[in-house]
Amino acid sequence: MNPSDASVPVGFEDEHLVIAWKPHGLLTSGNSGRTFVQAVNRSVTDRSDNGLLPCHRLDFGTSGWVVFGKTAQAAREVGVLFERRRITKQYVALVHGDVPHSMAMAWPLDGKAASTHVERLAQGRMAGAGDVSFIRAQPITGRTHQIRRHLFAAGHGIVGDDRYEIPGERYTGKGLFLCAYSLEFEHPLDREVFIRLETPPSKKFRKLPFVHQSDFIQRFSLSSHE
Numbered sequence: 001m002n003p004s005d006a007s008v009p010v011g012f013e014d015e016h017l018v019i020a021w022k023p024h025g026l027l028t029s030g031n032s033g034r035t036f037v038q039a040v041n042r043s044v045t046d047r048s049d050n051g052l053l054p055c056h057r058l059d060f061g062t063s064g065w066v067v068f069g070k071t072a073q074a075a076r077e078v079g080v081l082f083e084r085r086r087i088t089k090q091y092v093a094l095v096h097g098d099v100p101h102s103m104a105m106a107w108p109l110d111g112k113a114a115s116t117h118v119e120r121l122a123q124g125r126m127a128g129a130g131d132v133s134f135i136r137a138q139p140i141t142g143r144t145h146q147i148r149r150h151l152f153a154a155g156h157g158i159v160g161d162d163r164y165e166i167p168g169e170r171y172t173g174k175g176l177f178l179c180a181y182s183l184e185f186e187h188p189l190d191r192e193v194f195i196r197l198e199t200p201p202s203k204k205f206r207k208l209p210f211v212h213q214s215d216f217i218q219r220f221s222l223s224s225h226e
Helices: 036-043 072-083 146-153 214-219
Strands: 008-011 015-023 064-067 088-096 104-105 116-126 128-138 178-186 194-198
Touching: 008 104, 008 194, 015 194, 064 072, 088 146, 088 194, 104 146, 116 146, 128 146
Parallel strands: 064 178
Antiparallel strands: 008 015, 015 064, 088 128, 088 178, 104 116, 116 128, 178 194
């Protein structure tokens, strides 16, 4: 997506918040000329002169939902929800190796408690990556690169991850196979509103030869942003 493109997919918007879908290969924010914040600011007209404030970030290679505050107060309130673990995020990822049907990882990161739950959805082989598993992951805590680091420590690095890669299992294709497809929480400024967004993972997942389209129909909603 080009940040000058005004067609940013928005899943939720009111006078306080905007939740938009970030594609793979774009920084959430920063000093770069190409950031998702810039793209969303160009797309959303109902905002303050100072622009939207990202309440959290997704890595450059990760696609998925990102929450923005239209005011500093809204951004702070969402930040409090993240700190108190009141926001549920679910990811899908393609990882190296044969992952168990379910796996709980509770290894400290950066000296702080960290917990991630993983569920295997499918298994197969992928050209250039060998044996792989398609998984759903839910971070209970919110440490930096938590899912990537936990899976790497478990011996199941994410396919396309050039930072936490398993020796001998480097994927020569393009991009990181990680997508934040689901987000839900109680609106911090309007308690009558419960926000729940879920969309199918990005196209790169739907093209996996061992994951059938019927699996996506059963597991995910039918709307798509990529």
